[in-house]
Amino acid sequence: MILTTFKNPPVILNHSGEERKTGFEFEFTGIDLEEIAGLISELYGGTIEKISTYIFEVQDTDLGTFKLELDAQLVRDKKYEKLLKNVGIDLKSFKEKDVVEDSLKGIASSIVPFEVVTPPIPISSMEKLNKLVDKLRQHKVKGTGSSFIYAFGLHLNPEIPDDSAESLLNHLRAYVMLDPWIRKDADINISRRITPFINEYEEMYIQYILNPEYRPDLNQLIRDYFEYGNSRNRPLDMLPVFMYLNENLTSGLIKESITSSRPTYHYRLPNCSLEDESWSLAAEWNRWVLVEKMAADEMALNQYSRAWLKMRKDTLIGFENKWVELMNRWVNNAA
Numbered sequence: 001m002i003l004t005t006f007k008n009p010p011v012i013l014n015h016s017g018e019e020r021k022t023g024f025e026f027e028f029t030g031i032d033l034e035e036i037a038g039l040i041s042e043l044y045g046g047t048i049e050k051i052s053t054y055i056f057e058v059q060d061t062d063l064g065t066f067k068l069e070l071d072a073q074l075v076r077d078k079k080y081e082k083l084l085k086n087v088g089i090d091l092k093s094f095k096e097k098d099v100v101e102d103s104l105k106g107i108a109s110s111i112v113p114f115e116v117v118t119p120p121i122p123i124s125s126m127e128k129l130n131k132l133v134d135k136l137r138q139h140k141v142k143g144t145g146s147s148f149i150y151a152f153g154l155h156l157n158p159e160i161p162d163d164s165a166e167s168l169l170n171h172l173r174a175y176v177m178l179d180p181w182i183r184k185d186a187d188i189n190i191s192r193r194i195t196p197f198i199n200e201y202e203e204m205y206i207q208y209i210l211n212p213e214y215r216p217d218l219n220q221l222i223r224d225y226f227e228y229g230n231s232r233n234r235p236l237d238m239l240p241v242f243m244y245l246n247e248n249l250t251s252g253l254i255k256e257s258i259t260s261s262r263p264t265y266h267y268r269l270p271n272c273s274l275e276d277e278s279w280s281l282a283a284e285w286n287r288w289v290l291v292e293k294m295a296a297d298e299m300a301l302n303q304y305s306r307a308w309l310k311m312r313k314d315t316l317i318g319f320e321n322k323w324v325e326l327m328n329r330w331v332n333n334a335a
Contacts, residue, residue, distance in 0.1 A: 006127055009289045019123055022285075024155070025153075025156075027272050036056075036068050046059055066117065143276065157240075158288060159263060171295040173209055176206045176209070198233070199234060218245060294334070
């Protein structure tokens, strides 16, 4: 039976007293952008707008504006025009420019995914996205497991419940401790595990932030994040929320050119296995809720932080298996 029920996190409202929201990013292929836009409009209403060959929007739906694009920066931003011009080909002079762009889109979409970015969805409305998953599955889209080369992911952007350094650190601590359990429980596809997009946090950084004496302010938390070599290629990417809370500091430390500013965590570990009938959006969301549950439980957070540090110090072989077993016991009690 496919899990379709989205569990509530411990904190439902944001600082303004409004229901928290989460944006979802689906990566897949096997269907045209125009057809995807039509399916979304059929499900949720709205107006389809073609921004370019590679970008569509479905505006004013029941849930807000959906964005659809080919997830390849070179093609999406039309950087190929400059590359072609450098070798004497001015694409703007072609009468059949659309034909050329359609060909490029076809080639690119066999390697890189289309991406559907939902509007921020209130927690109480998340189940409405099950209809989109079902519809895409009916149209036989290709997800993570459809090919060895498809390192397609599902990204979740949950609105932060609290913008304090303490809350951000607690979520980081909870995540790094649950990460091995989540990877096993979610059966992260090998195509994603061998890419750099979801690299685990380095052990030295985990030890550093789990130390009970570590109580940074926001600026120190941000500086330390970069000092230990972290980038956007982490399963829990903190760059968007750091940019939102302190753009000047973060932009001066950041190396990546693609980082948006938003008051959300960027959880990018899950597969996007739309081709798999047993995969569900709710299951991926519910694993994230476990992170929020631990982050909100100060006693558990401190207890397991000390346990991680001690087990890591005392265990030479088989640490990860022992830790996953310990986290499994916590999950069973927290569920």
